[in-house]
Amino acid sequence: MTTWLPICPWTALAPACGVPALLAAEPVALFRTHDDELYAVGNVDPFCGAGVMSRGIVGDRAGEPTVASPMLKQVFSLRTGECLDDPAARLPTFPVRRHDEMVEIAVP
Amino acid sequence: MTRTLVVIGHGMVGHRLVEDLRARDDADEWRVEILAEEVRPAYDRVGLSSYLDGKTAADLSLAGTAFLADPMVRLRLGCGAARIDRATRTVLTTDGTELGYDALVLATGSRPFVPPVPGHDLDGCHVYRTLDDLDGIREAAVAGAPGVVIGGGLLGLEAANALRLLGMRPHVVEMAPRLMPLQVDDGGGRVLAGLVGDLGLALHCGTATDSIVAGPDGRVAGVELGDGSTVETELVVFSAGVRPRDELAEPAGLARAERGGVLVDDRCRTSDERIWAVGECAAVHGRCFGLVAPGYAMADVVVRQLLDLDGAAFPEPDTSTKLKLLGVDVASFGDAHGTADGALDVVYANNAAGTYAKLVLSDDARVLLGGVLVGDASAYATLRPFVGRELPAPPERMLLPAGTGPDAGALPADAIVCSCNNVSKEDITGAITGEALSDVAGVKACTKAGTSCGSCVPMLKTLLGECGVAPSHALCEHFGQSRSELFEIIRATGVATFSELIGKHGRGLGCDICKPAVASILASLGRGHILDGEQAGLQDTNDRFLANMQRNGTYSVVPRVPGGEITPDKLIVLGEVARDFELYTKITGGQRIDLFGARVEQLPLIWRRLVDAGFESGHAYGKALRTVKSCVGTDWCRYGVQDSVAMAIRLELRYRGLRAPHKLKSGVSGCARECAEARSKDFGVIATERGWNLYVGGNGGFTPRHAELLAADLDDEQLIRLVDRFLMFYVRTADRLQRTAAWIESLDGGLEHVRDVVVEDSLGIAAELEAAMRDHVAGYADEWAGVLADPAKLSRFVSFVNAPDAPDPTISFVAERGQPRPGPVVLPMPSIRPDSEEVLA
Ligand code: SRM
Ligand SMILES: Cc1cc2nc3c(=O)[nH]c(=O)nc-3n(C[C@H](O)[C@H](O)[C@H](O)COP(=O)(O)OP(=O)(O)OC[C@H]3O[C@@H](n4cnc5c(N)ncnc54)[C@H](O)[C@@H]3O)c2cc1C
Ligand code: SF4
């Protein structure tokens, strides 16, 4: 059964900006895009091991919503977590939703 | 049925052959086994010298990931061929494996020729052919000491330049009376000798090397020359030509050419119809070629035979060469020595400018046969394709610099534009129109033209223009405009946000290229604190957190120390803050102090302490003014002629916070001894008896540049006014991430144009530029204090939104020399979870 863990109020998220969040097992990067979609991916950049993904620039590549790692600038799909510059790397993704005024992430 | 091709040698030509075969072998007819004696996959040997000039082995590698992962190709590195057995059609490898073949290609290249002078094999003697050779030379080089290169040909001069890059004082010994005897004539050789002599090479032409003498330790101690002199040195590089590596031929019963090389016909076939030879080891009808272009042509000939395609004969090779050494251009093409019957020479020499040009023409002076260019080879790209053809203009007009001479339209369609890769004008224009190419990179990818020596690239640009493709200035996929065009749009329309700009003038959502660029423009125009509202999300992480991100995700903090002058009390505060927050502390190269290892949530606490003590942000994170370095100047220094410290502080306080296309650095020296290294700065100021000299366009970094004089003997106010104008002109018109040197170079007219606009006010915008700078100075506010005063901005400085005080578990430190440094990175395994798409939808 999926448990939805409340993370923060919706108002804590600015459009096209990420914030870091801590789940029991790992750090997560939470994004709200310009059109109010929510995405959550792993916060740890697989290329350098630093927990920085939430501080990357949000944008799109040919329509696909993306975040660029602030460390060495590899671009990842927010939807699938896949690295668009190196298909061998990917970020884990997490189900995320807006529930009333809270943002929640599903933990298995 | 799949057959097996064995290729011996993974050098430039062997690699090209396999790459070409795989690109054209749609039916996977051939499986390829490559034997490579070197431990690395093929690399760009033509560009070998750049390995000592900043390039890495990875930069030079020719084999991409797709090639290395191709299941039809097996590359055995560090494994040579020892013997060929034609009866059983097998190759025995040096590790004892036997490989059967249906077809065999020898691509073993050459080995450097080391003349058998006494002492040639002493410790300290090197050759110049492989990356390993260069590693050996790098290790043996001692800066400031002399080094001797034996051989003054093309490669010898490259080797001499390499020694120079390693800080050595190179000597070149050449038996012939002039340098590059194969490529240039006497007149050209004289100009060349003058130019390289000026650059610090000691030349010994027209003399032989008698012996290499050993010192008491048995290593090289000197070189004895035929003219009786001795050069003391511990490092010798032989560059006296190459010999084809044909040693596999004779034991296998394959014919060798009289002067060496595996003898082949014009289809590159040996006497055994299953065996070919290509590249430098092949002697086509007895003649070897020491250049890559003929080798590539041979590879093409063999691939066509393997796949039963047409056109399989080796064409008359192009032995043109162009080289840029020590900043000296040399080019030689076609019949450079005028050996054809009745050939005429037309010579243009300018000893003052150090340029020499000779064109060799047919007896009626109409057809270009060849030529030599020394000192300025800019006409090479236009001239070379005309070899063997009638010139479209009088010869002297053909020597005018590109752009002012005849255009490429005059070039016949079948003329070869890229001789390295044998690509004609029509191949290129066909690709540009057929594939809708829009830039040089596209032409390179599509035709291979321009991918080897690069000398045809100017011509590729001309051809793009001729096909009606205006050079693209598009910033990225979201904006068709250049940075300077966006600057003008934002300035003229008053647009204040990124979303408004992209909505009206761009497309999509933006990316890590356009967002920071627009953020920088908004900041240059003083449209609010850089973290106001939506702007925060545009900034690179360094700007977003007003600190520099480090490898483990922590930040460094650099307070401004104007001019490098600091009171003992402030120095103590820095020490206390570093101690209390356990920050690694280091003096930077910019005369200030960097505190490393701050976690996001600590930044505001650190700034609070610093701001309270009178510090402010040093913008080490921004594309903005960094430091104005100073020397001690008149106050203390016995040589100083102006107060360099006071001027440096004044400049730093005036331009602090100015957002620019790239970072800006400055320096002020109190006299011509230049202790502040002002000429390595974007704008540098050097004191004179009568005031200040202003230099612009200097930098260190990847391509160091010396700043050049913009104006001399200025008083304080004149200096400030010119710097105001210069910086604002740069901020408005430069490209994203273009430092001042590259910007000046990109302007039509270069520094002269800058001088016209900034000093002479030729565009009539000087007053406007000065007013814009006045606005900047009046609007300056410390960015750190701005965050501390704003709870909304402060709220972003947390480790986790749901656990603001929990330290990030990925960050750890270990101690080194009594200070912290990042602990080892433990790359977490990516957690595999069911995809969340339906929940998201
Ligand atoms: C701290 C410092 C090294 C030191 O300990 O001395 C340093 C550190 C960095 N330099 Fe530097 N550079 C530092 C002086 C220099 C100098 C020397 C100087 O300024 O006198 C140079 C050569 C001079 C020049 O810039 O022309 C220099 C040439 C570069 C370059 C190459 C620039 C170029 O045009 O090629 C980069 C890369 C870039 O900016 O794109 C760079 C980039 C960087 C970055 C920002 C790399 C990064 O993105 O992480 C480093 C981060 C600093 C930090 O985290 O605080 N750094 N860097 C120096 C800070 C000076 C200061 O007080 O602000
Ligand atoms: C410093 C330098 C600058 C140059 N500049 C230019 C230039 O500006 N323009 C130009 O056209 N050319 C230039 N050249 C020449 C150019 O690099 C060569 O013409 C080109 O590399 C020849 O390619 P190749 O494949 O025939 O030989 P190579 O690139 O030498 O490759 C041969 C490979 O075969 C390997 N091999 C040999 N024997 C065996 C064996 N038995 N088993 C397995 N492997 C074996 C060798 O180790 C080597 O890796 C330059 C060369 C040097 C060294
Ligand atoms: S540049 Fe001149 S004034 Fe400045 S410290 Fe050096 S010698 Fe003294």
Ligand code: FES
């Ligand atoms: S001529 Fe050498 S790359 Fe085109």
